[in-house]
Amino acid sequence: MILKKYLIIGFLLSITVAGWAQSQISYNGSPTYTLVERTDLLRYDNNKYVGLMSREVRSFITPVSQNNGYLYEGNFFVNEKTQRNTSAVASGIHDSILSVFRIGKDGVLTMVEDHGYPSFRSFPSYPGHKIQIGERWQAKAERAVDPLNKGIVTKMPIYVEYTYAGDETLNEEPVYRINAQWATRYGMGSGTSYIDWGGDRELQKAMGTHKASILVSKASGAALVVRDSVDETFVYADGNQIHLKGTINLFTEYPPSVNRDRLLPALRRFAMIDEEEEEKLRAVPEKALAVVVEEKEVPGTDNDIAEERIEIAMADLADTHENLAEAYEEVLEPETKRDLTTAFQPDELPELPKKNAAAITVDQTPAGLRLTIQDLQFEADSAKLLPGEQKRLDNIAAVLKEAGQSQFLIEGHTARVGSTEGEMELSLSRAHAIAEELAKCGIQAGRFICKGSGGNKPVADNSTAEGRARNRRVEITILE
Incomplete structure (x- = not known):
């Protein structure tokens, strides 16, 4: 290591x-x-x-x-x-x-x-x-x-x-x-x-x-x-x-870095990454791409940094969309003096690649390798998983078992369609539901940290059914 x-x-x-x-x-x-x-x-x-x-x-x-x-x-x-x-x-x-x-x-x-x-x-x-x-x-x-x-x-x-x-x-x-x-x-x-x-x-x-x-x-x-x-x-x-x-x-x-010689083959085995992505992830960057913005207060919001959180999510996504990095910097240049309410419209958010039928993507963030699980099937407005998701969770658990003694941050996300408080509560409950299922697969429960972000970090347009489905996701970051 x-x-x-x-x-x-x-x-x-x-x-x-x-x-x-x-x-x-x-x-x-x-x-x-x-x-x-x-x-x-x-x-x-x-x-x-x-x-x-x-x-x-x-x-x-x-x-x-x-x-x-x-x-x-x-x-x-x-x-x-x-x-x-x-x-x-x-x-x-x-x-x-x-x-x-x-x-x-x-x-x-x-x-x-x-x-x-x-x-x-x-x-x-x-x-x-x-x-x-x-x-x-x-x-x-x-x-x-x-x-x-x-x-x-x-x-x-x-x-x-x-x-x-x-x-x-x-x-x-x-x-x-x-x-x-x-x-x-x-x-x-x-x-x-x-x-x-x-x-x-x-x-x-x-x-x-x-x-x-x-x-x-x-x-x-x-x-x-x-x-x-x-x-x-x-x-x-x-x-x-x-x-x-x-x-x-x-x-x-300072925890040791994850042993990629064990982790990356497991990700490939379950078709979460391909050969080209494996090579990229083997070259661990010193720092993931960070987009620098001028911190601004957004009128009409109850959380002064909610829009900065959107910028953070965009910066993370830029790692897998290098061609957009230059555009981000132009959009976020402080001297443009653009209000955040107009600078971060949904149509400026990049599309996540659909790498496999399992709808699980992997990227490198400053905190570690992140697995994004798209389109998880929960009961409506509930943290109860529908039948049919166990296979994906079994595969994810098999990958996490190759991560040594790392801890895992599980972050739930919702579409922005209801009350902010309700979305935060639901997203945290869904993160807990995933952690509990993974713990049943043999991973120590104390290694999971659960977080709910509600609809504060969209990756798609909430005005469409497809966009809302993609925003309803769970991210598991292998902390390193």
Whole structure:
């Protein structure tokens, strides 16, 4: 297997050596990576011990475009629920928690679609000059918290003091050690005056301390490990005080690339690709085609980035339609100042090739190899599969079993014909239905991440019956 190298964590900064005692800061962007956040905190309610709060949040983060910084889309999921004196619950099929964020060249992270993750934003960060051992600097960051797992995220600004502590090794790899510390300060009074009015209105005050150590690879500049020691208290409107003490650990992980020597023959065996496509997929691109657009707000939409999502889908499709790439760039050129509502008409969407009778196509995306299953037969407005689909699912399961220990993102899509909320719910339910059927074929359920995109990513014209049928699809991406 070929391990991915030289990858940079999505919201951390790289350090390159400039002389034996100094280092220069720059943010280089990042291809696909995973971020793991493990939390182990002792919880005390009103000074009475309640139990150990343990959970693991994993994510698969993919670069989408580059324009005045780097735009990333992340699929986060909670791997372990909060427990009290019990072992973690068994992993099952996960629901994706979507996160879209932009990182500027200065390393500042700006959320575009925020559902609470990543929980640390613009952390760590570095000064814009050469640094040497012992030097200190300060920078502002942000932390998103939900201490009681209520599903209401509160954002708190943090002011971090950093110290370049020295050089050492981690698993025989040379690393920098950076120490960081900050105080938790949230609420009104006692020298603090900050409230997140979009957060948990019941959370009135927070105070405490954090001390973190960060190990940064000298070779790649990746922050390999962040270990944060936490001691803080949250005060709620009903008078309850929740005291948490323990550790939050962040890890950057780079999974191995899929073994194409096993996977591609399986795709050919079930007529999902032909010989020419196999040759193309063997030459794994460093980055799939990315079309850069100026982010715009579309009047009359309840989701400011819905139309940008259409652009993302178009960019992915451009990989298999190279002759259209130049046209895309012209359509999406920022100086044209075309409104997205007119720039992305259905007749500008490319036709998907019908490669085989099974109506399964395969293409390379930044996140990995994607299998698109067209014209799946469900009961109307239901996630119940009709008889006759099992053969296709058996073939897909046989392919996925050749993907080592990779995880799979299953994304459901609908035609845009009903309510946005209903379409999102139905598309997620259908993704779950496919994951459940594939799990019955012997694939571990915990390897599936399910996501519903409703009708936000059309590949055909919704005004025709044929177009709507093609928009009703399920995509399975082998994450790598």
